[in-house]
Amino acid sequence: MNTEPGLGLITDAITEPTAGTDAAIVADGVTVRHGDVTVLNDVRFALPRGAVLGVVGRNGAGKTTLLRALLGLVPTVAGEARLYGCDSRALDDRVRARLGYVAQSPEFYGWLRVRELLALFGQSYPAWTEERMRELAARFDLAVDLRVRHLSPGERQRLAIVLAMQHRPDLLIFDEPVASLDPLGRRDFLRLLFERDEEGPEPLTAIISSHLLDDLERVATHLLFLHQGRVQLFGERDGLAEHLHEVVTAAPLPTRDGVLRSRRQGDGAWRSLIDDRRLALATLPAGATCRPLGLLELFVALNG
């Protein structure tokens, strides 16, 4: 049952309404402006607890602003975001203690040693222990006695991950968490996400914005495509994989429900992205070719 107001279909994007009552994260018409520029335009989705959302879009699509708005770090001009039912602009300490955030370009106090910085931010959380901090630092090959200003970009990113996860948060928000990590470091990071079976009843919910689509394919249960500040597509990963197809036809498909995008190719043929839940494949014109899409192909079909 969709009990959240205004989470039905929106005109230029397909959204799959998700149960609102059990949602960890709700964006309810989030709109952000920087001066005259609308950076986020009426963004709506609800993410259930235990889901991992991959946020995908071209540079400048609004991904970083969206993550910051969800955390209440940028003011909205309309709409609101809620984390565990709590308005992001007025998060209480109980919800705050459950959050972990990795910013795209983390700012650190360079004069502190790694262990001092981690303890400074970790100590105030009930679930933090020095043992947990040292274990995570060791897993991410961080020398705890080094001063932060001497870390390489990759090490700073690993430090940001440890900072976000050392207090065992339930809700993680990662803005390009692994862009500077090598492939093995990225694997370590992804494995760490799912290591909490014994850690309690609350499933981990996460939002990850990344251009590394292969990594998202491995972990994402849901996908959100942003384009110029709007939601192009939101839904369960498997549903999108099974119901979206790219169709090539000689003539353009008529604009109708189920045709998400149509564009002309260099060779004169038309490529359309269709949703077979709204448009039966059998009704396509004769001669149309149809194929399923991987995440990269879907990204190209939406943005290319």
Next chain:
Amino acid sequence: MFRLDLQPSSATPLYRQIVDQVTRAVAAGALRDGDELPSVRAVAQQYVINPMTVSKAYSLLEAQGVLERRRGMGMLVRAREGEGAATGERLALLQPALEQAARAARQLGIAPDDALAAFQQTLLQSMPGDDGQETPHEY
């Protein structure tokens, strides 16, 4: 030891890849009645994928009667005596892939003989000794 060959960039969802590969391995007799599959957690950690994906695949396989959940033992393979399915049943599993290939061949205007030759060539290339790997996904 049964190995999955998971391709995250494929258009086939990962849970579906697991279901298909386990089903085929049982049909081919590579997995036999009573064989134990690794736990959800072990598969997720080994292949670096979301445990919910593995769990979804195992549940589907359980619903299809291919796997059986045993308390404290994980998932056991349930295959009938006689090990593996008859050739006819195995061919039935191949049918969807064949139909897809046939459609693509027709759409591309490839003559039946040329398509058959290409399939034969592909079969030879994927014989064991060639490591069984599928062609890496093209970008």
